[in-house]
Amino acid sequence: MPRAGLTADRVVAAAEMLADDVGLPNLTLAALADRLGVRQPSLYKHIDGAEALRRAISLRAMSELAESLARAAAGRARGDAVRAIAIAYRTWAREHPGRYTAMLRAPDPGDPEGLAASDRLVSVVVDVLSGYGLAEEDAIHAIRALRSAMHGFVAIEAAGGFGLPVDLDESFDFLVANYVRGLESR
Amino acid sequence: MPRAGLTADRVVAAAEMLADDVGLPNLTLAALADRLGVRQPSLYKHIDGAEALRRAISLRAMSELAESLARAAAGRARGDAVRAIAIAYRTWAREHPGRYTAMLRAPDPGDPEGLAASDRLVSVVVDVLSGYGLAEEDAIHAIRALRSAMHGFVAIEAAGGFGLPVDLDESFDFLVANYVRGLESR
DNA sequence: GGGAAATGGCTATTGACATTAGCCAACAGG
DNA sequence: CCTGTTGGCTAATGTCAATAGCCATTTCCC
16 A cells, blocks of 8 residues: 555645635544545644644644735734734635634643744734834733724624625724724724 | 423523633533433433523623623713623623633524624614714714724733733723723814 | 555444334323 | 323443554665
8 A cells, every 4th residue: 555645744734624624623633634535543643633733724824824924014004004904814714714713722721832823913913013012011901902803803704694784884984983083092 | 200390491591601610612512411410312302402502692792792881881971881781891801701702603604583683783883883973884883993993902801912911991991981082182 | 576464444333312103001071 | 190202311422632662664874
């Protein structure tokens, strides 16, 4: 029997694509093995089971998204920068729904890699908001509010939760503009 | 063998409590049957399977939350009303994490009951925001923004996604205040 | 090169869960 | 009563995750 030449990276990469295709809940080791042309138990030579696979997807997703946001914010400040990262955030989530869903899983408090990846993501937003010169704690509140708004919109959108036939792009613009207006009129 | 005296209502009610206890993903028919002192297949006499059970939980959750928000908003207007429903929203979600998660599942477009329940929930927020006299489409955008912000915060909080040791109540206040400020400074 | 060790596939098995089929006792109405 | 309906049950099937243990392939060291 010829070898399939798998590596942990290739397995995770295939899992990411599969998750984006069929949705995270339908990402099954059986389906993944099938797509890789391999039997299900063979995957265990590269990953530590379904849960570990989801965690790996989550880590890589946080990295990718953080980089994407950082690129979007480069060279911009204040309102411009906030708008840019908000658009980048939503765009990434829509292009990678499976990865995005995986990313939402709380990093286990005893998982340094997970916490680090999460911190990196937060720090991009911290940098963008630093232009507003908010006081210590207010800066934290502002970051949380922005994350909440972006995540909430994207999550509801992904779940198909916005029923009415009103343009979603405009709604998202409104949301970001309203947030920025709130910050600037303090 | 003496009968257990189950009804669809009792089964769903037990499922709701179980979901809040162990988390929606761990709500299994086996565990539910066990808690009800019954064998697993017996549940099928009252519900149409796991998926239908989750849908039932979702419907009831939307109703309950809508009522809770309506009560909170009663007799208030504008900023006061927005703050009141935001607090009620977050409180309900924290007290019923399993039901809340169930509620997020998109209602199937071909499911009139689901759409109706969802509409009822939206209409409570519509009423609250009507005090701002927003133009047609802007009202929709404003509702979506508020839902997004509330849901995003609650979801991240539930997932343990806010790492830093800064008070969450204050962050939520900030989020709501920032939203209201944004609306009022248009 | 040649041969031990590590490695990456495999089959077989177990165990949790959802679901369906089909049985039979309990209850309800006449 | 006794007859039909109903609400439990056992048994069986199928899917998936996971583990054990086999064997061919690669690697790497002498």
